Amino acid sequence: MNLKDLAATLGLSQTTVSRALNGYPEVSEATRKRVHEAAREHGYRPDSRARSLATGRAMxxxxxxxxxxxxxxxxxxxxxxxxxxxxxxxxxxxxxxxxxxxxxxxxxxxxxxxxxxxxxxxxxxxxxxxxxxxxxxxxxxxxxxxxxxxxxxxxxxxxxxMDNRHAFHTATDHLLDLGHRDIALINGIEDMDFAHRRREGFIDALAARNLRPRSDLMASAAMTESYGHDTAQRLLAQPQPPTAFLASSMLVGMGVHRAIREAGLQMGQDVSVVVHDDGLSYLPNGTPEQPLFTATHSPVxxxxxxxxxxxxxxxxxxxxxxxxxxxxxxxxxxxxxxxxxxx
Amino acid sequence: MNLKDLAATLGLSQTTVSRALNGYPEVSEATRKRVHEAAREHGYRPDSRARSLATGRAMxxxxxxxxxxxxxxxxxxxxxxxxxxxxxxxxxxxxxxxxxxxxxxxxxxxxxxxxxxxxxxxxxxxxxxxxxxxxxxxxxxxxxxxxxxxxxxxxxxxxxxMDNRHAFHTATDHLLDLGHRDIALINGIEDMDFAHRRREGFIDALAARNLRPRSDLMASAAMTESYGHDTAQRLLAQPQPPTAFLASSMLVGMGVHRAIREAGLQMGQDVSVVVHDDGLSYLPNGTPEQPLFTATHSPVxxxxxxxxxxxxxxxxxxxxxxxxxxxxxxxxxxxxxxxxxxx
DNA sequence: AATCATGCCCAAAGCGCTTTGGACAAGAGT
DNA sequence: ACTCTTGTCCAAAGCGCTTTGGGCATGATT
Incomplete structure (x- = not known):
C-alpha cells in the first residue's frame, strides 16, 4: 500500500494525503482524521527512500x-x-x-x-x-x-x-602530591590521539616538578585487562619498581590490580593506582560512594x-x-x- | 553531478552511462572506459536513495x-x-x-x-x-x-x-566431577533468554546427580564486575559458603575473582570458578596457552x-x-x- | 453587488536512478 | 539481393514521495 493507493482509497489526491500525514495546515481537521485512520487501518508506511529523495534529507x-x-x-x-x-x-x-x-x-x-x-x-x-x-x-x-x-x-x-591532557596531568599531580616519584603509565596505543595526549599530560606534570619520566615505566598497547596485568607484573618485578600506576582504562586498571595482588602487595597501601574511567555502563567504578579506584572520570x-x-x-x-x-x-x-x- | 549531467557531458544517454557503470554487457569496452574515466574525473557518486528506489533493494x-x-x-x-x-x-x-x-x-x-x-x-x-x-x-x-x-x-x-543450556551443563558437570557440591550460579538477568537457558542447564546437571540447587546460591542481575564481586563477597561470608562459582561472563568472573582474593582465598585452590567467555576482543581470557579462567567459550x-x-x-x-x-x-x-x- | 481573502483541495513536476522495449547500423548467412 | 543476427545505443516509463502553483467554493469586506 503506497501513497497513491491510499489516496485512491480515500478518494483524495496524493497531495492532500501527504499533507494530512505530515501535519501541514492546508487540510481540514475532518479530512486529516479520516486520512490518519485509513493509514493506520491499511498499515500504510511511507517509503523512506522516496521521501528522502523528494525532501533531500536522509534522516x-x-x-x-x-x-x-x-x-x-x-x-x-x-x-x-x-x-x-x-x-x-x-x-x-x-x-x-x-x-x-x-x-x-x-x-x-x-x-x-x-x-x-x-x-x-x-x-x-x-x-x-x-x-x-x-x-x-x-x-x-x-x-x-x-x-x-x-x-x-x-x-x-x-x-x-575530553581534555585528556588535563585529566592525566591532574592524575599525575595527585600521585606526585602523595609523594610518588616512580610512576608507571600504562597507556593505550599511542597512535590514538587520546593516548598521545594523555602521555603529554603525564610528562608535563612530571616536568612541572623537574622530574623526567622513566621510559621503562611507560607502556603502550591495546587496552585489555591482560595487558594491564602483564605489564604491571613485569614492572613490579623490576629492580626499581614503580610505586604507582596510571592506567588508561578501567579494564587496564583491573589488570594492574590483579598483578598487584598476585605480587602479594596491597593496592592503595603498597602500590597506588589511578585509572581513567569512561563510565561504561557494564564496567562501573564500584559505586559513587564506594569507588574501586581513584579515577579521572568522563562518561562516554x-x-x-x-x-x-x-x-x-x-x-x-x-x-x-x-x-x-x-x-x-x-x-x-x-x-x-x-x-x-x-x- | 548526477547521472543526467554526466550523460550530457559524455554525449550519451543515461541508460548507457548507467549500464556502463553497473557492468552490463550491452555497452562497448571503449565507451565503458570513457564513462568510468569521466565518472572518476567529475567525482560522480550515484545517489543511493534513487538507486534503491529504482531497484527495490536497500542494500x-x-x-x-x-x-x-x-x-x-x-x-x-x-x-x-x-x-x-x-x-x-x-x-x-x-x-x-x-x-x-x-x-x-x-x-x-x-x-x-x-x-x-x-x-x-x-x-x-x-x-x-x-x-x-x-x-x-x-x-x-x-x-x-x-x-x-x-x-x-x-x-x-x-x-x-549458542547452546547455552549445554554449555552450562558441561561447566556444572566439570565442577561436580571435581567434587563440588555447593556451586553458586552468578547469572545474568533471567528475563534474558540466554540466562534462562543457562540456569536450566545448571539445574539439569545437578538434577542428573540427584542434587537440588540451593536457591541462596543463585543470583541474577546485569552482568557487571561489581555485581560479580559483591555477590561473591556476600556468598563467601555465608555460614555454608559455595566452593565453586559459575559466572555468566568474563566480567562477572573477574568480580568473583576479586572477592575471592579479598577473602584471603585462592582461586583454583580454595574456591573454583568457571566463566562463560564470549571471546570479546578487549576482554580475552588470558591467552590460549595460559587462560585466566576455566571457561566455556563461544566467540561472539x-x-x-x-x-x-x-x-x-x-x-x-x-x-x-x-x-x-x-x-x-x-x-x-x-x-x-x-x-x-x-x- | 463587486472584490478579496481564506480554507481546502488537486494536477503535475520533479528527486536521480534502473529497466523495458525498441532503433539503427554493420556484418553474417542464404 | 534479402533477411537475420549481433552489438551498441536511446527514449521513456516507472520507483513513491514532496512541493509548486494554481482552482474553486465560501464567507468577509468594501
Missing part, C-alpha cells in the same frame, strides 16, 4: 566504526557511545548508519559513505594522530563531528573531546549525546562554522591511592 | 540495539557482535542501520523500521523470554534473524544461538558473522524457510578450577 547519520586491524580489537567504549548517540538521534527521528572501516582499506575507505544520500552527516570516532580521514571527510562535503581531536592537523573541523555517554547534538546542529545549519566542545574529566579520590611508601 | 540491514532500560546497561557483547556482522555485510555491499529501542517504547517500537525501504532485513539481539518483538517483526514482513532464541514462542523464525564474533550470513541468505531467497544455527561452546580447563576442598 540518518553515519557512524564510522574502526577496528584497529593490527589488534583486531573493537573499542569497548563503542557500545555506550553509540547507544547514547542513538538515543539523542532517535529522539529527532534520525537513524544511524554504520560503516566498518579497517585500516587496511584506508584508501578505498568510506566507500559506502560515498554513495550519496545515505546520510546527512557523520560522526568519526577514535582518531589517530595526524589522521588522514579528516581530509577525506572534508572532500565528501557532509557535515561531520570528530569524537576526539587530531593533533598536527590544521584543517578546521568540528570536534568534541555524555560524549555520545554531545556529538549527536553537535552534528544535528551542523546538519540544520551547515554554514555554522566548526564547533568545538571540550569536556573536563572529574577527579574522584578512591581507596586505590595512598602515600608513597617510605623507602 | 542495508537493520540492527536493533536494546538497552535494558531498567539497568541502563548496554550489552558489552554488542561492540564485537556488530563489528563482525558489519564486516561480513560490508563485504557484500550492505550497510547496517541501527535503531535504538528502549523497553519503554515497546509499542511504538521499531518506529523507524516501519519506515519502509530503509532496510532489506533485520537482526534482532538479546531476546527476552517470550519476547513480543518476534511478532512485530513478523508483521513487518521483512526477513529477520534472531541472535538467540525465544523460549515459549511457537511462531517460526530464523535464529542463531563468530555469531555475528553467522547471523549476517544467514540474513543475507534469507534476503536473497525469502522463500527459504526459517533457518537455525546452533553453536556449541568449547570447554577450556584453566587454572581457576580444582578439586573441592575436603571439609
Amino acid at each position: 540518518a547519520v553515519g557512524l564510522v566504526l574502526t577496528t584497529s586491524a593490527r589488534q583486531e580489537i573493537v573499542n569497548p567504549v563503542f557500545a555506550d557511545f553509540v547507544a547514547s548517540a542513538a538515543e539523542t538521534l532517535a529522539a529527532r527521528g534520525y537513524d544511524i548508519v554504520m560503516s566498518l572501516v579497517t585500516e587496511a582499506e584506508q584508501t578505498a575507505v568510506y566507500r559506502s559513505l560515498l554513495r550519496k544520500g545515505r546520510v546527512d552527516g557523520l560522526i568519526m570516532q577514535a582518531p589517530l594522530t595526524g589522521d588522514a580521514r579528516i581530509g577525506i571527510l572534508h572532500k565528501i562535503g557532509l557535515p561531520f563531528v570528530v569524537h576526539g581531536r587530531v593533533s598536527d592537523h590544521d584543517e578546521a573541523y568540528s570536534w568534541m573531546d 555517554r555524555q560524549a555520545g549525546h554531545l556529538c549527536a547534538e553537535m552534528l544535528l546542529r551542523l546538519i540544520a545549519d551547515p554554514s555554522e562554522g566548526p564547533i568545538h566542545t571540550k569536556l573536563q574529566a572529574s577527579f574522584l579520590a578512591g581507596p586505590s591511592t595512598g602515600p608513597a611508601p617510605i623507602q | 542495508a540491514v537493520g540492527l536493533v540495539l536494546t538497552t535494558s532500560a531498567r539497568q541502563e546497561i548496554v550489552n558489552p557483547v554488542f561492540a564485537d557482535f556488530v563489528a563482525s556482522a558489519a564486516e561480513t555485510l560490508a563485504a557484500r555491499g550492505y550497510d547496517i542501520v541501527m535503531s535504538l529501542v528502549t523497553e519503554a517504547e515497546q509499542t511504538a517500537v521499531y518506529r523507524s523500521l516501519l519506515r519502509k525501504g530503509r532496510v532489506d532485513g533485520l537482526i534482532m539481539q538479546a531476546p527476552l523470554t517470550g519476547d513480543a518483538r518476534i511478532g512485530i517483526l513478523h508483521k513487518i514482513g521483512l526477513p529477520f534473524v534472531v541472535h538467540g532464541r525465544v523460549s515459549d514462542h511457537d511462531e517460526a523464525y530464523s535464529w542463531m544461538d 564474533r563468530q555469531a555475528g558473522h553467522l547471523c549476517a550470513e544467514m540474513l543475507l541468505r534469507l534476503i536473497a531467497d525469502p522463500s527459504e524457510g526459517p533457518i537455525h544455527t546452533k553453536l556449541q561452546a568449547s570447554f577450556l580447563a584453566g587454572p581457576s578450577t580444582g578439586p573441592a576442598p575436603i571439609q
Whole structure:
C-alpha cells in the first residue's frame, strides 16, 4: 500500500494525503482524521527512500566504526557511545548508519559513505594522530563531528573531546602530591590521539616538578585487562619498581590490580593506582560512594549525546562554522591511592 | 553531478552511462572506459536513495540495539557482535542501520523500521523470554534473524544461538566431577533468554546427580564486575559458603575473582570458578596457552558473522524457510578450577 | 453587488536512478 | 539481393514521495 493507493482509497489526491500525514495546515481537521485512520487501518508506511529523495534529507547519520586491524580489537567504549548517540538521534527521528572501516582499506575507505544520500552527516570516532580521514571527510562535503581531536592537523573541523591532557596531568599531580616519584603509565596505543595526549599530560606534570619520566615505566598497547596485568607484573618485578600506576582504562586498571595482588602487595597501601574511567555502563567504578579506584572520570555517554547534538546542529545549519566542545574529566579520590611508601 | 549531467557531458544517454557503470554487457569496452574515466574525473557518486528506489533493494540491514532500560546497561557483547556482522555485510555491499529501542517504547517500537525501504532485513539481539518483538517483526514482513532464541514462542523464525543450556551443563558437570557440591550460579538477568537457558542447564546437571540447587546460591542481575564481586563477597561470608562459582561472563568472573582474593582465598585452590567467555576482543581470557579462567567459550564474533550470513541468505531467497544455527561452546580447563576442598 | 481573502483541495513536476522495449547500423548467412 | 543476427545505443516509463502553483467554493469586506 503506497501513497497513491491510499489516496485512491480515500478518494483524495496524493497531495492532500501527504499533507494530512505530515501535519501541514492546508487540510481540514475532518479530512486529516479520516486520512490518519485509513493509514493506520491499511498499515500504510511511507517509503523512506522516496521521501528522502523528494525532501533531500536522509534522516540518518553515519557512524564510522574502526577496528584497529593490527589488534583486531573493537573499542569497548563503542557500545555506550553509540547507544547514547542513538538515543539523542532517535529522539529527532534520525537513524544511524554504520560503516566498518579497517585500516587496511584506508584508501578505498568510506566507500559506502560515498554513495550519496545515505546520510546527512557523520560522526568519526577514535582518531589517530595526524589522521588522514579528516581530509577525506572534508572532500565528501557532509557535515561531520570528530569524537576526539587530531593533533598536527590544521584543517578546521568540528570536534568534541575530553581534555585528556588535563585529566592525566591532574592524575599525575595527585600521585606526585602523595609523594610518588616512580610512576608507571600504562597507556593505550599511542597512535590514538587520546593516548598521545594523555602521555603529554603525564610528562608535563612530571616536568612541572623537574622530574623526567622513566621510559621503562611507560607502556603502550591495546587496552585489555591482560595487558594491564602483564605489564604491571613485569614492572613490579623490576629492580626499581614503580610505586604507582596510571592506567588508561578501567579494564587496564583491573589488570594492574590483579598483578598487584598476585605480587602479594596491597593496592592503595603498597602500590597506588589511578585509572581513567569512561563510565561504561557494564564496567562501573564500584559505586559513587564506594569507588574501586581513584579515577579521572568522563562518561562516554555524555560524549555520545554531545556529538549527536553537535552534528544535528551542523546538519540544520551547515554554514555554522566548526564547533568545538571540550569536556573536563572529574577527579574522584578512591581507596586505590595512598602515600608513597617510605623507602 | 548526477547521472543526467554526466550523460550530457559524455554525449550519451543515461541508460548507457548507467549500464556502463553497473557492468552490463550491452555497452562497448571503449565507451565503458570513457564513462568510468569521466565518472572518476567529475567525482560522480550515484545517489543511493534513487538507486534503491529504482531497484527495490536497500542494500542495508537493520540492527536493533536494546538497552535494558531498567539497568541502563548496554550489552558489552554488542561492540564485537556488530563489528563482525558489519564486516561480513560490508563485504557484500550492505550497510547496517541501527535503531535504538528502549523497553519503554515497546509499542511504538521499531518506529523507524516501519519506515519502509530503509532496510532489506533485520537482526534482532538479546531476546527476552517470550519476547513480543518476534511478532512485530513478523508483521513487518521483512526477513529477520534472531541472535538467540525465544523460549515459549511457537511462531517460526530464523535464529542463531549458542547452546547455552549445554554449555552450562558441561561447566556444572566439570565442577561436580571435581567434587563440588555447593556451586553458586552468578547469572545474568533471567528475563534474558540466554540466562534462562543457562540456569536450566545448571539445574539439569545437578538434577542428573540427584542434587537440588540451593536457591541462596543463585543470583541474577546485569552482568557487571561489581555485581560479580559483591555477590561473591556476600556468598563467601555465608555460614555454608559455595566452593565453586559459575559466572555468566568474563566480567562477572573477574568480580568473583576479586572477592575471592579479598577473602584471603585462592582461586583454583580454595574456591573454583568457571566463566562463560564470549571471546570479546578487549576482554580475552588470558591467552590460549595460559587462560585466566576455566571457561566455556563461544566467540561472539563468530555469531555475528553467522547471523549476517544467514540474513543475507534469507534476503536473497525469502522463500527459504526459517533457518537455525546452533553453536556449541568449547570447554577450556584453566587454572581457576580444582578439586573441592575436603571439609 | 463587486472584490478579496481564506480554507481546502488537486494536477503535475520533479528527486536521480534502473529497466523495458525498441532503433539503427554493420556484418553474417542464404 | 534479402533477411537475420549481433552489438551498441536511446527514449521513456516507472520507483513513491514532496512541493509548486494554481482552482474553486465560501464567507468577509468594501
